[in-house]
Amino acid sequence: MADIFSEEQRSYVMSRIKNKDTRPELMVRKYLHARGFRYRLHNKKLPGSPDLVLKKYRSVIFVHGCFWHGHKHCKTGIRLPKTRTEWWKEKIAKNRRRDIKKAAELLNLGWNVITIWECQLKSKNREATLQGLVKTLEKNHH
Numbered sequence: 001m002a003d004i005f006s007e008e009q010r011s012y013v014m015s016r017i018k019n020k021d022t023r024p025e026l027m028v029r030k031y032l033h034a035r036g037f038r039y040r041l042h043n044k045k046l047p048g049s050p051d052l053v054l055k056k057y058r059s060v061i062f063v064h065g066c067f068w069h070g071h072k073h074c075k076t077g078i079r080l081p082k083t084r085t086e087w088w089k090e091k092i093a094k095n096r097r098r099d100i101k102k103a104a105e106l107l108n109l110g111w112n113v114i115t116i117w118e119c120q121l122k123s124k125n126r127e128a129t130l131q132g133l134v135k136t137l138e139k140n141h142h
């Protein structure tokens with residue numbers, strides 16, 4: 001991390017950087033695993049190295065943090081940091097463009113691409129989100 005960050009900014013960034021074992025992703029993994037789904041994690045051979053890859057279901061799952069991946073119309077009302085706001089905007093827009101591009105590449109390879117947002121895993125929405133995910137996967141199983 002470059003020195004352009006103040007201490008406050010740094011901890012803000014670090015707390016939001018995409019982490020291999022972020023809690024939302026663990027929730028999805030645990031839920032699916034308990035229901036007998038098997039998957040590979042972070043397959044780097046696929047575009048965007050999806051968080052979960054379920055070969056049998058020809059499906060990949062991304063669990064996205066709402067801030068970092070720029071969740072549009074996010075109900076949790078993510079706010080940009082007050083300093084360097086334009087820089088953040090551009091940074092997040094870039095992440096979004098990359099996500100969209102990678103998803104298109106995966107679709108072209110014949111994968112079903114499922115994106116789960118952090119806010120969909122908040123306790124109020126979690127069960128519905130995960131049940132919906134299982135239904136989607138079952139539909140993708142031919």
Ligand SMILES: [Zn+2]
Pocket residue numbers: 066071074075076117118119120
């Ligand atoms: Zn969100």
